[in-house]
Each structure stands twice: as C-alpha cells, then as structure tokens.
Amino acid sequence: xxxxxxxxxxxRERPAxxxxxxxxxxxxxxxxxxxxxxxxxxxxSSSSAGVPTHLDKTKVKMECSECHKGHGKRGTTMLAKTKxxxxxxxxxxxxxxxxIYSQLSKRSNHRILETSRYHVPGEExxxxxxxxPRHASCYDCHNVHRSEKDAQLKGIxxxxxxxxxxxxxxREYEVCYNCHADSANRGSDELDVSLDFDPANPSYHPVETYxxxxxxxxLRREYRKSSMIDCSDCHGNDDPSGPKGPHGSIYEPIxxxxxxxxxxxxxxxxxxxxxxxxxxxxxxxxxxFRAHKVHIVYNQISCAQCHxxxxxxxxxxxINFDRTAVFPNSLGEYTMLPTVQGRPRCSLxxxxxxxxxxxxxxxxxxxxxxGRSVSQW
Numbered sequence: 001x002x003x004x005x006x007x008x009x010x011x012r013e014r015p016a017x018x019x020x021x022x023x024x025x026x027x028x029x030x031x032x033x034x035x036x037x038x039x040x041x042x043x044x045s046s047s048s049a050g051v052p053t054h055l056d057k058t059k060v061k062m063e064c065s066e067c068h069k070g071h072g073k074r075g076t077t078m079l080a081k082t083k084x085x086x087x088x089x090x091x092x093x094x095x096x097x098x099x100i101y102s103q104l105s106k107r108s109n110h111r112i113l114e115t116s117r118y119h120v121p122g123e124e125x126x127x128x129x130x131x132x133p134r135h136a137s138c139y140d141c142h143n144v145h146r147s148e149k150d151a152q153l154k155g156i157x158x159x160x161x162x163x164x165x166x167x168x169x170x171r172e173y174e175v176c177y178n179c180h181a182d183s184a185n186r187g188s189d190e191l192d193v194s195l196d197f198d199p200a201n202p203s204y205h206p207v208e209t210y211x212x213x214x215x216x217x218x219l220r221r222e223y224r225k226s227s228m229i230d231c232s233d234c235h236g237n238d239d240p241s242g243p244k245g246p247h248g249s250i251y252e253p254i255x256x257x258x259x260x261x262x263x264x265x266x267x268x269x270x271x272x273x274x275x276x277x278x279x280x281x282x283x284x285x286x287x288x289f290r291a292h293k294v295h296i297v298y299n300q301i302s303c304a305q306c307h308x309x310x311x312x313x314x315x316x317x318x319i320n321f322d323r324t325a326v327f328p329n330s331l332g333e334y335t336m337l338p339t340v341q342g343r344p345r346c347s348l349x350x351x352x353x354x355x356x357x358x359x360x361x362x363x364x365x366x367x368x369x370x371g372r373s374v375s376q377w
Contacts, residue, residue: 019302022083023172026178030244033359034162035272043118047149050148050151051148052065052145052148052154053147053148053149054067054144054145054147055145058241059097067079067080067086067144068080083090083116083119083139084116084117086098087138088100088101097242098242099242099243100138100243100247101113101247103237103242103243103245103247103248103249104247105248106238106248106249106250107248107250107252108248108249108250108251108252108253108254109170109247109248109249109254110136110247110248110254111135111136112136112137112138112247115133115134115135115137116135116136116137116138116317117135118132118133118134118135118137119135119140121139124166124180125140125159125166125179125183126159126177126178126179126183126184127179127183127185128182128184129184129185130184131185132184132185132186133185134183134185134186134187134279136179139176140156140179140329141153141156142156143155143156150155152167152244152245152341153172153175154169155179156169156175157169157319158170158171158175158177158178159173159174159175159176159177159178159181159194160174160190162181162182166178169223171208171230172230172231172232173197173207173208173230173231173376174353176231177193177194179184180193180194181193181194182194190265193310193315195311196308196312196313197311198311198313201311201312201313202272202274202312202313202314202315202316203311203312203315203316203317203318203319204229204310204311204312204318205229205309205310205311205318206227206229207228207229207230207231208213208226210226210228211225212316213225213316213317214342215288215342216283216288217287217288218278218279218282218283218287218288219277219278220221220277220278220279221281223277226332229277231246232244232245233256234255234256234257234276235249235253235254235255235256235275236249236254236255236256237249237255237256238250238251240256240258255273256273256276256311257272257273257276258270258272258273259271259272259273259274259301259303259304260304261302261304261305262302262304262305263299263301263305263325263352263353264300264302265300266284266296266297266300268280270302271296271302271303273309274303284296284297284298284304286342287341287342289317289342289343289344290342290343290377297356299350299352299353299355300352301325301350301352302322303327305320305322305325305352306319306322306326306349307319307320308320315336315338316338317338317344319336319344320347321333321334321336325350325351325352326348326350326351327349327350327351328348328349329347329348329349329359329360330333330349330358331347331360332358333348333360334347334348335347335348336340336348343376343377345359345367345377346359347359347360355371356370357369357370358370358371
C-alpha cells in the first residue's frame, strides 16, 4: 500500500514518476500537489521568522502527515479524525500543544464542544440565514495553515460592515464581529456589539478607533488617551499562565478578570477588570468624577450600574444606567447632563441596597439628593 507520506516524498525527489503514479489516485492528485507545494515552501522558509505554526518542522515533526493520514476520515480533507475532534488530539490535557480543551470546559466559554458540528467548511460570516444553527468552531477564528504564534488570527477574513463582503482581517475586532455583530441568527439575548463601539457614539472604549474622551486621569501608566485596545484585553483566559485568547474563563462573559456587576463592597478584586486599565487610587480619589468614592465605597454601587463597558449610544463617559437599579425620579426625569467636568448632574432615582436616592433640583432650584442640596455641584 502506498502512503500519502511516500507520495509527498516522491513529488520532491522524482516529480515525473509522481505525476504518472498520480493517475492511480486521480481524485487525490490536486491535494497531493498542494501538500507538495506546502512542503517545498516549508523547506525553503522554515528557518525564517513568521512560519505558520502548523508548518514549522520544529513543532510538527511529521510535517503534513502529522494531520493528514491516507484517505482520512470520511467528509474531511484526509484528516486523521473528524473535524470536531481533530484539533484536540494536540490541544488537550494529554496533547503536545497548549491545552485549549480545558479552557472550553470552563464555566463561560465559546461553545465549541457543543456546537462545532454545525460548522460548514467555506461558510460565510456573518450568517445571513436566520435559521442557521448558532455555533462556534475553531475554524471560525483560526486558519490552521496560516496561523502563527504571535498572529493566531492570520488568514481569517474579517467583518467589513453591514451587508458588505468579508475582507482581509486587519484588526482583531473584525473577527469578533463576524459572529457578534449583525449575524441574522443571533439569539434573542445576544446584542450587536458593533453598535456599542460605533465611533459615532458619544462614548466607547477605543476598539475600532481612538476614544473621544480627552479627560481620563485614571488611566494606568502604560496607557495614553490615544491608546487603542482589543476585545481580548478584556475577554480571555482568567489564568494568565494558560493559553491566551477568548476560549473560556471562570468569569462570565469569558472575562480575563473578576467583575462584580451588582451592588456590593468595593475591593481590588470586585472591580479587577476595571482596575486592569484604571488606577484604583485615582478612582477612589475622585479625580475623574467627584462622587466616585461615595458611589462605589459608601453606597456600594457597582461600576456596571452606571457604565457600559463597551460604549454608550446616548451619553459620554460610557454612561448607560442599569434599568434594574436606576429609574426616573418623582418628576419623571431620567437624564444625565455633563455640565461641569467631573460634576455631571443626574436627574433620576437610584434603588440600591434597599435605599432610594432621589436626584433632582429642589424647590430653590439647587441640585439635591433626597432633598439635601449638594454644595458646589
């Protein structure tokens, strides 16, 4: 029996004979020729930087035959296992590469283990069919022949805008938007996150472009007002020593750090996600907002009850009130006016920890909370 490995070797050493032999396997010849091309390219460039991980002989000793075996499993490109299990022969606890399987088994994860069977090779994202099964697959984010150690998304086409054809990916968020923007088969509880990051919004975290807010005194030293971030700066593995990427986390929704979204005591751990970029000392010193400490320490209000971590379609400073805790005041007002920097005026009612805080102008037209005027506000 002639093995694929022998055919590939022959195409290198005796190309004329390999062409004749290919007549025995007419359906396999195009793939054999493709594999020969890959191997030839690998031999010429394996010593150079930027070699795709799966074509690197120092990592994949058996080269092409490490993954492609004889005729392979039915319905695959001559793979040793079905496409749903294939990656985990190496990327698992007992494998020889980073353990992705364990990450996908965490409390919050991309549901690859449960739904990858619905993936169709060559499918186009975002999904256009509302009835298409919602799923996640390794192949949605990774091109196995082009992915590199420091460019794991290389070779994947990215989101180009509503109704536009996918294009070559240039920024990480474009790959995320393939599923988390305007996919027709989004669940009823899944939002189009591209609307939150829209550069036309009053405020947003700088994922697509530079931020609008020039007054951010709480930023840590490694960041600037002109800094931009990626989705994976917040979403990813909770274990910093483990594999990178948004495969899974013990914190929902696949967050790298702990983040309490309901009322409770302030601590470095409670808002670990926020404090990864914003200095806790600055926040509690009220450098950006004069009542930060009152809100999060004394009244135990969560950052998430006032701010949307993605962006706000209506307010500056990522203000997007939690409708389960913030309501219109007794006058029916539900507004936030950014009057003086660091001292906005909210006209609303907060219901937190069993207490109600009514924000409005009193009868003397002075800004007040529960009838008590707030000086210099």
